[in-house]
Amino acid sequence: MARPTPLSGFPEWLPDGRLVEQHVLDTLRRTFELHGFAGIETRAVEPLDQLLRKGETSKEVYVLRRLQEDADADADAQDPGRRLGLHFDLTVPFARYVLENAGHLAFPFRRYQIQKVWRGERPQDGRFREFVQADIDVVGAGALPYHYEVELPLVMADALAALRPIGMPAVRILVNNRKVAEGFYRGLGLTDVDAVLRSIDKLDKVGPEVVAELLAAEAGATGAQAEACLALAEVRGDDAGVVDRVRALAAEHGATTDLLEEGLAELGALVAAAAERAPGVVVADLRIARGLDYYTGSVYETVLVGHEELGSICSGGRYDTLASDGATTYPGVGLSIGVSRLVSRLLGAGLVRATRSVPSAVLVAVTSEDRRGRSDAVAAALRARGVPVEVAPSAAKFGKQIRHADRRGIPYVWFVGEDGAEGQSAADQVKDIRSGEQVPADAGTWTPPAEDLWPRVVPSRRADGPVGPSAERPTALA
């Protein structure tokens, strides 16, 4: 077999990169659990008709076929209700899981879900065909109070803040509200709300003049209506002033409606709570239009400060109908972190690194193959007290065994005491191969310093700011 080459769009990490990804996943999981979210995992596949239910062919679904299935002979294989595809997000499977298990779940149901998803799109920087998402959602049976739309982005703010000590940049969570946009546009007299949103969504790309033309052509807007829509899109801020500015703009254009006022009350509550609980993180940005065509209330996007061109690393919003079985409607609100996009930037930009590439804190040297059992016994004694350890692969010269540890970043090498002439054994010794210091040690009591016990994930560039030992966290399960 010739040396294989990577598949574009299917990222994989070397062991030290995987340590960084695993640390990110552990940190997210722990934060979600501290906030009372229960973890679930769904199968990777869904019936194709469910995946395509909302016309999601733009997601480029991967369809499965068993190799030995005779497609021509099997009419079922062409039936979208029988064909299976890989899920392209965790929302469609979660909605299905809720309907399937509604009788066994207690609502409002808080769940997190961390899994791979697949999209057959053209790979680009930060856009993969296989990637990991970390989602949280709260779903209600029949009703879901607005306060969850305040809570969920703050959970994500907490989760992302927990990654700052390893060298992740600050984040900014941009929020908007469907009711504000729709209430304002309808107040102006524009009834094709989705057409307005599609035009506004192009603002960053084509600029205000072209958007004004689009608003006229696509949504039938007059010059004054287009001007008002563009003025709304300029409103941005992290305090109650945002609500005042929108309200004044609506009054100026005679665009005040009950729906607008409802939306502003919600947006104001979110901004106020965020100012207290995650100052500077949440920003109301009325230009955000992506997702407002399917979300029914709040909508969220998140940028890494200094890496805005990467696109959103955490998005979501409120659905009045996440799922429905006819008898009951299940509204939900949730956000999804693009873990692979985030980790690939952390690694690719050299922001974060692992202190070593293997779990072992100690390599137990082997004096001779006959005495390997003694080295194994030392390793077992250390592991029993929670010290990760491996035994040298061969009874090579000690210099070679030390190089074996050094190449992996293993900080300590353990030497088992030699048998003496009169049946007495010399004491074991342990060497810190960084300093060269070697001291007598007992496998029943010796423990490495806490910072050496497990590989840690730390900022790569000390120049990014002051980083003390408290900023470093162990990467393995404690």
Place this chain on the structure above:
Amino acid sequence: MARPTPLSGFPEWLPDGRLVEQHVLDTLRRTFELHGFAGIETRAVEPLDQLLRKGETSKEVYVLRRLQEDADADADAQDPGRRLGLHFDLTVPFARYVLENAGHLAFPFRRYQIQKVWRGERPQDGRFREFVQADIDVVGAGALPYHYEVELPLVMADALAALRPIGMPAVRILVNNRKVAEGFYRGLGLTDVDAVLRSIDKLDKVGPEVVAELLAAEAGATGAQAEACLALAEVRGDDAGVVDRVRALAAEHGATTDLLEEGLAELGALVAAAAERAPGVVVADLRIARGLDYYTGSVYETVLVGHEELGSICSGGRYDTLASDGATTYPGVGLSIGVSRLVSRLLGAGLVRATRSVPSAVLVAVTSEDRRGRSDAVAAALRARGVPVEVAPSAAKFGKQIRHADRRGIPYVWFVGEDGAEGQSAADQVKDIRSGEQVPADAGTWTPPAEDLWPRVVPSRRADGPVGPSAERPTALA
């Protein structure tokens, strides 16, 4: 959308079942890391020609196609080097990863890998189309000493022993060695070793008389040769006596060869080490023939005691050529735990349960929606000290809020002190809803007892044996 029904062969768990699975995964991961294995994750797909390289069509590979790909117009779609399939195990992807990254890995390379795999087989009890495997392997560049064939099953014995406290039955790891079998058969004069192995593999199903006929028909064995093969298959034991019995049998039938002696030395070393480090767990069983056609040394299968009909939950062996790039050959030895099979039995047989279905130890009650911010602040203070907590969904009557906690198994409900008439607040109170005991509490200092902090995974049936509190482990990241 009508209520969906489960897909046969694609298991999913309710949140309390997922807690059990997550605990199993965390425990395996921790054990693997204590033994110095580095975690990696590979993409879910491999080129179809790689998946089919060893004629593995029996594994019923799932082939992928992008929905919008025009299969007829695209000749590439028919080229097995361009088509992608879902991996059916973690060995093929690991071999590819080693070749692709050989320049960046230090050998011998110890890795663990815990991921889903897919096989389009007919679903049965314990046999799924999508399931999780947990693999460990050591791979060398050019050479790999035998002692790893002793070490790896003992790592798995350690990992599976770490699950005993939650109620998992004991395991028995059955081992055999290709060199023993092949050396013995060749010593007898039987040259079609694979035909002998295929016949012996049917022993449990069809019995010795039919196998004797098969050996004659398929491998050209005489009556005496068949008798010797069947006698070898009867040898079983967990001490050095096994080696003596095989050696005596070979002498009796004139079947002694250098290859047999080499295999017996290996098998003897494994049994001796196991007797010391995991007494009673590892059993040499010369009847094991599955896998001996592709493994080149040791081979392992593992049964759950009392659940033998479930089949092996942890299998593997030694490959002299796990991978090769022409210049270098990479031998390896590894084992794979069928996590889904194991967890589905633990849950299905009611052996194991989680103490609650949500992470939260505390529900903070809400007195009125106006005062939700105070409940949020209490929750934040508790979380900052590592207590998992959620806030009540609505300011319902306290009785209803307590029932909300009770339904989820949340043990504590927190009541925020009311403002007094003169601007003084009464102290907060926390109620253990199991005992009804309610005491004053401060969110800056109160902590629940350790056994209530996180959901725990515990044996379901106390009747299975004496189980003390020390047998119960937290299920979340500490």
